[in-house]
Amino acid sequence: PISKNHMEGHLKLLSKELNVSLNQEAPEDHIKRALQAHGFFKHLDDKPNVRVDKTIGITEEDKRRTTQLVSHLREGKEVHTLREPWGLNHHCRGPPQPPGPQWPVELESLPIRPKLIRNPPPHIEPFSTPDNCSTVTPRLLSVEGEGEVVYLNQPLHAKCFTNARSGQSLKLTPQPPIGPDSTTLVFESRFESGNLEKAVKVGPWDYELVLRGDLYTQKHTQWYFFRVQNTRAGQTYHFTIINLYKDSSLYSKGMQPVFYSEADAKSQKIGWRRTGHAIQYFKSSTRRPNVKRETFFYCLTWSHTFQHHQDTCYFAHCYPYTYSDLLDDLGSIQVDPVRASCCKQRTLCHTLAGNPVPILTITSPAQSHDDHKCKRAVVVSARVHPGETNSSWMMKGLLDHLTGQSPDAKMLRELFVFKVIPMLNPDGVIAGNYRCSLAGRDLNRNYHSKLKSAYPSIWHTKAMVKRLAEEREILLYCDLHGHSKKQNIFIYGCDNNDGKASRLCGRVFVKMLSLNAPSKFSYESSRFSVHKSKFGTGRVFMWKELGVLNSYTLEATFCGSLLGKQSGHHFNTADLEAMGRHLCDTLLEYCDPDQTKIQQVLREVEDDYRKEVVERLVAMGRAVPKGVDPLDIVLEPEKSSSGSDSSVSDGPPLHMVPSKKKRRRKLKSRKERNKQKALLKMTHKMVPLAGSQGTEVMPSGLGEKPSLLSERAGGEVEERVGKGEGHTTAPSLLEQRSRLFVQMHSETAPNTTIQDQYIEKVTRDYAKQTLPLGSVTSCDSASGGSVEKLRETSRVLHNSTSFLAHLPALPILPSLCTLPLLALPPSSYTYSHPINILPMALLEQKRAGGAGGGGGGGVGGSRSSS
Numbered sequence: 001p002i003s004k005n006h007m008e009g010h011l012k013l014l015s016k017e018l019n020v021s022l023n024q025e026a027p028e029d030h031i032k033r034a035l036q037a038h039g040f041f042k043h044l045d046d047k048p049n050v051r052v053d054k055t056i057g058i059t060e061e062d063k064r065r066t067t068q069l070v071s072h073l074r075e076g077k078e079v080h081t082l083r084e085p086w087g088l089n090h091h092c093r094g095p096p097q098p099p100g101p102q103w104p105v106e107l108e109s110l111p112i113r114p115k116l117i118r119n120p121p122p123h124i125e126p127f128s129t130p131d132n133c134s135t136v137t138p139r140l141l142s143v144e145g146e147g148e149v150v151y152l153n154q155p156l157h158a159k160c161f162t163n164a165r166s167g168q169s170l171k172l173t174p175q176p177p178i179g180p181d182s183t184t185l186v187f188e189s190r191f192e193s194g195n196l197e198k199a200v201k202v203g204p205w206d207y208e209l210v211l212r213g214d215l216y217t218q219k220h221t222q223w224y225f226f227r228v229q230n231t232r233a234g235q236t237y238h239f240t241i242i243n244l245y246k247d248s249s250l251y252s253k254g255m256q257p258v259f260y261s262e263a264d265a266k267s268q269k270i271g272w273r274r275t276g277h278a279i280q281y282f283k284s285s286t287r288r289p290n291v292k293r294e295t296f297f298y299c300l301t302w303s304h305t306f307q308h309h310q311d312t313c314y315f316a317h318c319y320p321y322t323y324s325d326l327l328d329d330l331g332s333i334q335v336d337p338v339r340a341s342c343c344k345q346r347t348l349c350h351t352l353a354g355n356p357v358p359i360l361t362i363t364s365p366a367q368s369h370d371d372h373k374c375k376r377a378v379v380v381s382a383r384v385h386p387g388e389t390n391s392s393w394m395m396k397g398l399l400d401h402l403t404g405q406s407p408d409a410k411m412l413r414e415l416f417v418f419k420v421i422p423m424l425n426p427d428g429v430i431a432g433n434y435r436c437s438l439a440g441r442d443l444n445r446n447y448h449s450k451l452k453s454a455y456p457s458i459w460h461t462k463a464m465v466k467r468l469a470e471e472r473e474i475l476l477y478c479d480l481h482g483h484s485k486k487q488n489i490f491i492y493g494c495d496n497n498d499g500k501a502s503r504l505c506g507r508v509f510v511k512m513l514s515l516n517a518p519s520k521f522s523y524e525s526s527r528f529s530v531h532k533s534k535f536g537t538g539r540v541f542m543w544k545e546l547g548v549l550n551s552y553t554l555e556a557t558f559c560g561s562l563l564g565k566q567s568g569h570h571f572n573t574a575d576l577e578a579m580g581r582h583l584c585d586t587l588l589e590y591c592d593p594d595q596t597k598i599q600q601v602l603r604e605v606e607d608d609y610r611k612e613v614v615e616r617l618v619a620m621g622r623a624v625p626k627g628v629d630p631l632d633i634v635l636e637p638e639k640s641s642s643g644s645d646s647s648v649s650d651g652p653p654l655h656m657v658p659s660k661k662k663r664r665r666k667l668k669s670r671k672e673r674n675k676q677k678a679l680l681k682m683t684h685k686m687v688p689l690a691g692s693q694g695t696e697v698m699p700s701g702l703g704e705k706p707s708l709l710s711e712r713a714g715g716e717v718e719e720r721v722g723k724g725e726g727h728t729t730a731p732s733l734l735e736q737r738s739r740l741f742v743q744m745h746s747e748t749a750p751n752t753t754i755q756d757q758y759i760e761k762v763t764r765d766y767a768k769q770t771l772p773l774g775s776v777t778s779c780d781s782a783s784g785g786s787v788e789k790l791r792e793t794s795r796v797l798h799n800s801t802s803f804l805a806h807l808p809a810l811p812i813l814p815s816l817c818t819l820p821l822l823a824l825p826p827s828s829y830t831y832s833h834p835i836n837i838l839p840m841a842l843l844e845q846k847r848a849g850g851a852g853g854g855g856g857g858g859v860g861g862s863r864s865s866s
Helices: 004-023 029-037 060-065 262-268 323-335 369-374 390-402 407-415 426-431 456-471 505-516 538-544 573-590 596-619 670-683 706-713 733-745 752-770 786-799 845-852
Strands: 069-074 077-082 102-104 148-152 164-166 186-188 198-201 206-210 225-229 236-244 258-261 277-287 296-305 313-316 343-350 356-362 376-382 416-421 474-483 489-492 550-557 686-688 697-699
Touching: 102 426, 148 186, 236 277, 258 262, 323 343, 323 356, 323 390, 323 426, 343 456, 356 390, 356 456, 376 390, 376 456, 390 407, 390 416, 390 474, 390 550, 390 573, 407 416, 407 573, 416 456, 456 474, 456 538, 474 538, 474 573, 505 550, 505 573, 505 596, 538 550, 550 573
Parallel strands: 206 236, 376 416, 376 474, 474 550
Antiparallel strands: 069 077, 102 164, 148 198, 186 225, 198 206, 225 313, 236 296, 258 313, 277 296, 343 356, 356 416, 489 550, 686 697
C-alpha cells in the first residue's frame, strides 16, 4: 500500500510540473503575435471586462474581424490556426475550383460534351486521289465581302492569360437565327477542343470557314473540330478553310478529314472515319496580316455528301482526344482494383488555368528496397502540342498494355519503373489550340527555361526527371508527337559524338522498333541530328543535360503508311494504339539478357550508316577517302523536316513581353542645341549687301569675308568678276544662306525634311522680294534651254551622294513646277566640282544690275536674262 505522505509528495511534484508547463509559451502564441502586429488586442486595456479566450487571448470581437482564423478542438480545448491560402496550388484567383476543365475567360463554352464511341471503321481506308487537275485557284467570296455569316465565335481580345472559369460562359454570342425550313447548316464549336471561329455561307451548299489561331496569338491555324446540324440526305456540301498557315500539307498527298455521324454510330456502331472527295490544298491570294515579308494564307477545300436527314455530324483534323477523355480513361484504371494496384496516380502540378496535370507511376511492388532501387526508369510523355491528338491514342495503347495482365506487361513492371505524363498541355487541349499553351508559346521549345510560373508542366517534368536520375538509371525517354508533313511513324533521336563505339548506340532501339512494326514504323524516315533550333525540346534536353542515351521524339503522321501491307492506307485509332504496344514490346526485347539480337541489329545499323555516308558524299560530288571507314565520318545535320515552324513562337511568355512604345526622339546635347540656335539666329539678322541699292540683303557678318565663307562652306566656287562699277564679288543671298545651312548641318546628321522646307522658303522669299516682276517667269515660259539645263543640274546634284550628304538639292529645284523661276541661260552655269554646282547667274546679278544702271529695282540689259 502507498503511504499518505508518499502520495502527498507525488501530488506536489505533479502540481509543480503543471505550473511550469502552464507558464511556458503555447505553440499557438505566434498567431497572437501576428495579430498584435496588425492592430488587434489594443482595446483590451480599455475594456477589462471583455471575455478573453484563455488559450491565446483572442476575443470574440477579434474572431469576427478576421476570416483567416480557423477554430477546431484539440484534446477538448479550442485551438486556432491560420487558414491555408487559396492560391497556393492554383494560379487563378478565387477559391479552389471544382473538378472539371478550367476554361480561359476569353473563350465561350457551352455545357456540351460530345460522347462519341471509339469503334474504328470495319474496313481499311485508302488514301484519296488529290484534286490536282484543276489549275484555277477557287475564288474566295467571303474575303471579297460576299456571303452570309452563319456562325461567329470570336474570343475576347486579350494580350495574355489572366483568369479561368469552370463550366458554361455567363454571356454567349447570339448566333444568326435559322428558320425551320432553312437548308443552312448549323455550326457549333464552343465545346472542349473545338476550333471554328466563323462560317460564311457563300452559296446554297458552299461554306467558307475561318479557324481561330492559338489563343493570345495569331498563328498556328491547323487544328479544327466543329459540329454541323440540319443536314440534308444525299446533298453534297462544299467546305473551304481559308486561313491555314503551312505551305504544304498531307492533304495534297491523299489525306482526308475525319468525320463522325451520330446516326451511323447509333445504327451501325461506327465511330470516326475518313471522308471527303475533291480535296485540294492551295495557296490563297490573301496576305497574312502583321507579317513583314510577303506571305499568304493557304486553303483547304473538300466536298462531302451526307447520308442522313437532320443528322448531327462532326468534322476534325484528326481523331479528337480531349482532356475529359483522359480523365475518364484514368478513372477507369483507378476503379479497377487489379490495374490500380500497379498504377499510382498523382498530380504533377497545376497549369496556368488551374487544371491538374496527372502523372502515373507504373511498376510492380518490389520484394525489398534493394530490388526496387535496382529497377531502371522509363519516362514517357505526350500531348505537349494540343493539336497532335494521334499522340494521345498511342499513349492510350501504351497505358492499356502496361496496366494489363499479359505476361509481357508483368515482366515490364518487374524490370522498370514507368513515369508517364499522358498530357503535358491540358490548357491548350481544352482551348482547342494547335501548338501553344496559354502562355502563348510552344512548350516543347522551353525545356531550357527556368520560368516555373509560365511553364509549370515543363518545369515540374524536368524536376521530376532530375530527381529520378539521382535515384536510378533512366534507360529511355520518349515524347509522343504528331507530324503534319511526312507519312509513316518515325523517330527523331540524338547521335552521340563521343566516339565511334557509342555514336550509333542510340539507333539500335529505333532499328528494333522498325522490325517489330514493319508496316507502320520507318527507320529510313528517322533522323538523329541535333539542330540548334531544337535545343529547347524535351529529347535534346534529356540527352544533353541529363545524359539519357535513348532520348527520342516519336512522330506519328496524321495520314497513313507507305510501308508493307498498309501502304496507301490511313491510320485509324486502332493502328495508333497498336503502336503504343509495339513500343513496349521493343523495350522488352532491348533489355533481353541475351545480347545476340542486339549485336546483330547493331551491325545492321552500321551497314545502314555506311550506305548513308556514301550516298551523301556522292550527292555532294565527293568520294570516301581511301583507307577511311565511313563509320569514322561524322555527317553534318540535314535540313530539318519539322512539321511546324515554332520559331514564330519563341521568346518569353506573352505576359512578360513589354508593350511596344513609340520611340522617343533622341535629344541633342545642350552644346549642339545652342550652336544650332546661334546659327539660325545669325541667318535672320539681315543687312544690305555692300554696293547694292535695292532690297537684296545678306546675313550680318558674312558680307565682309566672302572668301572665308566660301572655304567654310566646303569647296571652291568659281566667281565671275565683272568690270562694271558698283559690282561686288560677294555671293548672292540665296547662295550664302544655302552655304550657311550646309555648314550648320555638316557636323550632325542631315534632316532632309527641314532642309527642303528651309530652302524652299528662302527661294520663295528671294523670288518675290529681290527680283523685279518683269524678270520672273514660270517653267512654261522659260526661254532658251534654261528649263532643260535646270533639270540637268537637278539630275547631277541628285546623283552626287557627297553633295546629298549635306544639301538635298539645288534651292530652287524642290519647287520646280510650282515656284516662279529665273530663266537662266546655259552660259550661266559653272561646273568646277560636283559638290559645288551652282547657278552663276545669281553671282552675276549685281554686275548686271550695275551695268544696267537700274539699281536694285530696275531691269538692266543683261539683268533681263537673269
